[in-house]
Amino acid sequence: MRTKSALKARQRLCLWNPQASLWGEIMKSDEFLNLYRTLEEVLSEKYSDRTRNYGSVVVQFMNDVEGRQFKDKLNLCREIRNLLSHHPEVNGEKIIEPSQAMLDILNEVINYVKRPPLAISYATPFENLLKASLNNNALTIMKKMEHRGFSHVPVLNGGKFIGVFSVGTIFMYILGGNAIENIENMEIGDFRKYLPFEAHTTERFRFISESTTVIEAKTAFEQPQQRSRRLVALFITDNGSQGGRLLGMITPWDILRS
Numbered sequence: 001m002r003t004k005s006a007l008k009a010r011q012r013l014c015l016w017n018p019q020a021s022l023w024g025e026i027m028k029s030d031e032f033l034n035l036y037r038t039l040e041e042v043l044s045e046k047y048s049d050r051t052r053n054y055g056s057v058v059v060q061f062m063n064d065v066e067g068r069q070f071k072d073k074l075n076l077c078r079e080i081r082n083l084l085s086h087h088p089e090v091n092g093e094k095i096i097e098p099s100q101a102m103l104d105i106l107n108e109v110i111n112y113v114k115r116p117p118l119a120i121s122y123a124t125p126f127e128n129l130l131k132a133s134l135n136n137n138a139l140t141i142m143k144k145m146e147h148r149g150f151s152h153v154p155v156l157n158g159g160k161f162i163g164v165f166s167v168g169t170i171f172m173y174i175l176g177g178n179a180i181e182n183i184e185n186m187e188i189g190d191f192r193k194y195l196p197f198e199a200h201t202t203e204r205f206r207f208i209s210e211s212t213t214v215i216e217a218k219t220a221f222e223q224p225q226q227r228s229r230r231l232v233a234l235f236i237t238d239n240g241s242q243g244g245r246l247l248g249m250i251t252p253w254d255i256l257r258s
Contacts, residue, residue: 029084032098035106036081042113066116066215073105119217120210120236122255123248131156132165134189141165141188152205152233154246155188155195161235161242163195168203197242203232209240210247214255221252 043057054060061067062074083096130150132141134157141153153165165188172194174180188195197205206220212234221231233251237244 028098028100028103029088029094031103032080032106033084035103035110036077039106039110039113042110046113061113065219066213069215070105070109070112074109077102077106116213116215118210119208119212119214119234119250119255120248122214122217123234123236123250124254125248126246129154129246129249132188133157134162134187134192136188137184138165138186138188138190139183152203152249152251154235154249156246159245161237161246163192163197164200164205164233165191165195166200166203168200169194172199172201200229202229204229206231206234207241207244208234208236209244210236210238212236212240217250218255221255 040057043061047057047060052060054063058074058078062071067074080096080098080102084098088094088096130141130144130148130153132153132155134155145151145153151166154161155163155165169191170180173191176194180186193199208217208220217234220234223231231252233249235242235246236248236250237246239245
């Protein structure tokens with residue numbers, strides 16, 4: 001059962017104001033329906049090359065990861081839209097009139113769909129990343145990691161992404177029966193066997209494209225972790241794959257800032 005306060009809140013958002021001018025009433029109703037159609041159009045474009053589970057693009061969006069934050073608001077918009085489209089009047093009198101708050105909600109969602117906040121805006125960009133190559137001195141890289149606060153360093157060879165150097169790399173190197181006798185002279189290449197992503201037995205990495213949204217990145221980190229392997233970083237490339245050009249790296253700590 002709805003509480004009185006909830007009913008009053010809904011009234012403030014959408015009930016017809018009998019004191020409003022007829023012209024204003026028509027304008028608000030038309031504007032609401034036009035905005036709703038615009039929302040359907042931008043969502044249809046968004047899902048044009050995706051598999052949908054719902055016939056309505058609005059329902060699809062509000063049940064997707066990105067749109068769940070708007071679910072309650074969009075449910076209310078759908079109710080108002082259905083009333084305006086199918087039962088706008090009773091005995092010649094309007095039964096509902098969208099408020100400015102409802103128009104603002106639709107504009108908010110439309111703007112979000114058109115320009116969603118992207119994960120790359122919270123990432124450490126390529127030019128600021130601590131990177132390594134196979135011929136870099138390992139101890140020098142480790143000192144830079146400590147000084148700059150990086151726990152994982154992408155390793156590139158001729159511009160190609162070949163793996164990640166981390167504390168876990170050294171751990172697995174030692175567990176593999178290798179002795180570290182002269183770390184001052186060791187290079188990143190000496191750990192090459194333990195750099196590939198699959199060699200990190202307690203950590204996982206994923207590649208995402210530059211169009212990945214903040215919500216999608218958050219969800220990736222929030223999903224149940226594989227047994228004994230946690231997702232520690234998302235690498236952003238121009239095509240969303242390991243073979244793409246590296247654009248940045250995002251960690252759980254980075255995404256908390258969003």
